[in-house]
Amino acid sequence: MNDFFPCAMSIVFFLSLFGFLALMRYLRYKETMALAEKGLVRPGPYGNGKDTLRWGIAITAVGLALCIGLYPIGFLPGNRTDFPFGLGPWMLGGLIPTFFGIGLVLIYILTREGKSKNDKDELPPPPPPAV
Numbered sequence: 001m002n003d004f005f006p007c008a009m010s011i012v013f014f015l016s017l018f019g020f021l022a023l024m025r026y027l028r029y030k031e032t033m034a035l036a037e038k039g040l041v042r043p044g045p046y047g048n049g050k051d052t053l054r055w056g057i058a059i060t061a062v063g064l065a066l067c068i069g070l071y072p073i074g075f076l077p078g079n080r081t082d083f084p085f086g087l088g089p090w091m092l093g094g095l096i097p098t099f100f101g102i103g104l105v106l107i108y109i110l111t112r113e114g115k116s117k118n119d120k121d122e123l124p125p126p127p128p129p130a131v
Helices: 002-038 050-075 087-111
Strands: none
Touching: 050 087
């Protein structure tokens, strides 16, 4: 009986979280349909890809911090020392986010359009009004 309350509360938490997300998606759908009935289009996210770069740098930094923090585990006394350079499976906790972040940075670099430094990151002009 002692374990019932935390289990029930965690289930209630996740049900309310996913219920809220489903409600928000439904409301966005209804808004899109109302705009479509009037002949309007929801403005799209005209991003310039900088979010990918920002997330890539942040995740890489977290991964590197984890790598630095986890590296000394390989040199603890009583630990298995047959791993090369003290690198063991515990380093995956830092290496996975590091390489995921590097992947995001590479996606930004490889998919950005060639813009000169004088170009400003502006939204494209709005479409002409429907007649």
